[in-house]
Amino acid sequence: MTVIDAVRGDLAEVRAQVDATLDRFLVEKARTAPDPCLPPLVEVLREFVAGGKRLRPMFCHCGFLAAGGSPDDRAVTWTGAALEMFHTFALVHDDIMDRSALRRGRPTVHRVLAERFLGDHHDDGTSAERFGVSLAILAGDLCFTWTDEMLDRAGVDHARWREVRALLHTMRTELIAGQYLDLGGDPRSTADPVRSAWRIIRLKTARYTVELPLRIGAALAGGDAAVMRACGAYGRPVGEAYQLRDDLLGVFGDPKVTGKPDLDDLRAGKPTVLMALARQQAxxxxxxxxxxxxxxxxxxxxxxxxLRDVVVSTGAAARVERLITIRADRALGALRSSSMDRAAKAPLAELVAHATRRAR
Incomplete structure (x- = not known):
């Protein structure tokens, strides 16, 4: 077995542990629900949660290793699962706001709920679509609430717990700010679309997906200031590259591979770096x-x-590919020179490749 195979196996084990923790938690929630109305809703969430990439738990795990934590520590598994539960909340609500029909190759939660629980119309005339959206908002709220409960079960040392909670609060607030910008909520964003698109990336993806989960993992293991700085030096460029790849996949990706429609971002007029550069260079x-x-x-x-032909002709797509490469190289350079524990460096290098070269 090669080193790369071993690293991939370790990351796959992290994913499997988080999958099992999430499933056990949701089974318990269905079994102990205070009212029989909730188990069917929990079952929809259980189906939706299955199959995620688990990037945030993997980065959290790597941050834990980077600060010298033991890979078998129960706390990091529960914390990673809690981050994934929070991500589920974000996805459910994001799909409502974007009116998306598919996620991970399957109907989105609000679509499933509309079809499964209502059919075409409710008895009082409420449309199936509106009913599904309303239920999905509640389902997302459940996930947000359960994030805290899962973190409580992690059993983290009290002194470290305060830092973990502070980072989680930052992550939640920044994500909402990024979503606000993504929806065009800031009228100042039209003044400089490229700069605004970068703001969205840094708030909604780069810190949320990579840097803050890394820092949370490091905080769990008592990481010092040098490790925290290394998490930022590595995490920011990886997170930016991840979203830049997502922007390209949203326009040029194969829906059979990405699991998402290839027209949604274009129809919604998503303010991505790709489209901002295309407009700037057109x-x-x-x-x-x-x-x-x-x-x-x-x-x-x-x-x-x-529209895709125009984006390619402007050179924007090629420029975004270069930006991805630059950020991947920057992250790997930061990783090599960092004070992180050696146990974290190989999996973090593998995650750079996964984030920047992925097809979905």
Whole structure:
């Protein structure tokens, strides 16, 4: 077995432990529900949770190792599972806001709830869609609440617990700020679309997906200031590269591989770095095409292909690929020179490759 195979096996074990913890927790929640109305809702969440990439738990695990933590410590597994539960809350609500039909190749939670519990219409005339959205909001709220309960079960030392909680509060607040910007909530964002797109990446993805889970893991193991700085030096560029790859997949990815529709981002007019660069680098004729098609809720496949051609022609797609490579190299350089424990360096290097070269 090669070193890379061993590292991948270790990360797969982390994923398996988090999967098992989440499933046991949700089974317990269905069994001990205070009212029989809740188990069917919990079952939908249990189905949805299955199959996630578990990136945040893996980065949390690596942060724990980076600060000298034992890979078998129960606290890091429960903390990683709690981060995944919070991520489930974020995905359920994000899909509602984006009106997405698919997630991970399956119907989104609000779609499942609309079809499973209501059919076409409620007795009082409420539409199935509205009912599904309302139930999904409640399902997401349950996940948010259960995040704290799972963290309570981690059994973390009290002194370290305060730092973990502070980082979690930061992560939650920054994610909501990033989502606010993603929805176009800040009118100042139109003044500099490229800068605004980078703000979204850093708040909604880079820190949320990589840097803060790393720091949370390091805090669990009592990591010092040097380890925390290393988490930032590595985590920020990896998180940015991850979202840049996501932007490309949202426009050019194969839905059969990504598990998400390939028109959603274009129809929603997502303010990504990719599209901001395309607009910035476009000719007047190309800019007119972008203005007409990007954000058109009725965009069809033929129009989308025309828009994709313009994005490629402006050089924006190639520039984003270069930005991904630069950030991957920066992260690996930071990792090599860091004071992190050696046990964390190989899996963190593997996660750079996963984040930047993925197809879904």
């Amino acid at each position: 000719t007047p004729e190309q800019r007119a095409v972008i203005s007409a098609l990007h954000g058109d809720p009725e965009l069809d496949e033929e129009q989308a292909e025309r």
